Amino acid sequence: MIKVIISGFNGSMGQKAVNMVNSASDMQLVAGYNSIITDLDPKTYGLSDDVKVFNKLADINIEADIWIDFSVPSAVFENTKFAIEQGIRPVIGTSGMSEDQTSELKKLADSKELGGIIASNFGLSAVLMMKFAQVAAKYFSESEIVEKHHEDKIDAPSGTAMNTARLIYQARGKDQEQHSSEDPLHTRGGDYHGTKIHALRLPGFVADEEVIFGGVGETLTISQSTSDRESFMTGVKLAIHEVMKRNQLVIGLEQII
Template sequence: MQRVLVAGINGAMGQYATKMINDLDGFEVSAGLGLGIKDGDQAKYHVSADTKLYGSLDEIDGDVADIWLDFTAPVAVYPDVKFALNHGIRPVVGTTGLTDDQEKDLQQLAKDKGLGGLIAPNFGMSAVLLMKFAKEAAKYFPDVEIIEMHHEDKKDAPSGTALSTAKLIAENREPHQTSPDTIETLKDVRGGDYEGIKIHSVRLPGYVAHEQVLFGGKGEALTIRQDSFDRSSFMSGVKVALQKVNDLNGLVIGLENIL
């Protein structure tokens, strides 16, 4: 039986993941971490009476889990994953907001500890396929912009998925700058810039997670779009990650690299 600590168990994604794990053969929620939660809240978070609940990293002691599933917040994810690796727990991370330097640091720590794990900007299959298709299209359409739309409570911008999409596109196209002489009469109206790729972030109620990649060419255009209408759509990817994490030799970035 694989024991899973769900970090962010009191959040929406944490609760979806908990329900999925409860129904998954060979896995159990052995512990939960969340700001403000306490022992005695087991029924509230739909876990067994034997599940240990912690309100902070400082409270965690002993051998409590084999896998650390993280759905917390950008400010918490780096110390969380570092804690997991230092305690011999394999991380599966769905929280975005890690910098490139932080990812490299965690990858080195995982190597030093001899542990595998996964950091996935998005567990939705449609998002993974969007990134794959966008990377391919970039060979033929170097002029491209990205629009990502999320719920109003998402803390980081751009989304990890949009930034990963931009990085994949940049790998597969000639260096290119669109409209370098644009005059902005409103600061930052053209969005963020990753190697000449403009990224626009929308935060509105009613949205969950959505992304459009717009390619423009002479006399034609190509739009690739994915929509996640419900957080349950991410659980198929989480399930795959949990089932494969023990086979990984390092800290892998991107769900597409283990499919």
């Protein structure tokens, strides 16, 4: 049995992680952690009696294999550092760490030969889309990205669209050639090293991403759609099994699939 601690266990994603662990036949939830709670009774949170609840890192004195983290940006670095120091493999879905911080954590885990993962996106469909886009970019010199999100998303483009554009640019190693065009309304959208990005914001959408490659007489489109962030748990589960076999910390789900 893989023993799991979940940091941020009573948040929205944390709850999904609790359900995932409880329904996995080879995992056991041993503890939940959240620094801002005061009630430490597991029943308050619908957890069984043998699950410990903590609100201080220093109090966590139990054996565990995996530290899942869906807490908050301000806490994730300290949490992860603590887990590694305790020899608990980190599976980190909380965003907000700087590159310096993730580097430091990777060094720490690698020196202890401890498997682990820090990933901003545990959605398999998004990560596979990005992987495939990287490959396709070698064979198609032109591509554009379209992403569709609900009207309340305030940032554009989405992180996934931006990452996809970045990976395409890296795979090509050069800017995409521009076609000159008359475009008084600026309908050609955003531009990242020549790859155009188009962001749609409409009610009725949750999160759709699409990357389109065009060549002479053919197009190749890779698209993914997320209707429920519960999808992340498929990736978290996969990561847990993979991390148990490894002795290094990896950055990004794409490193293990």
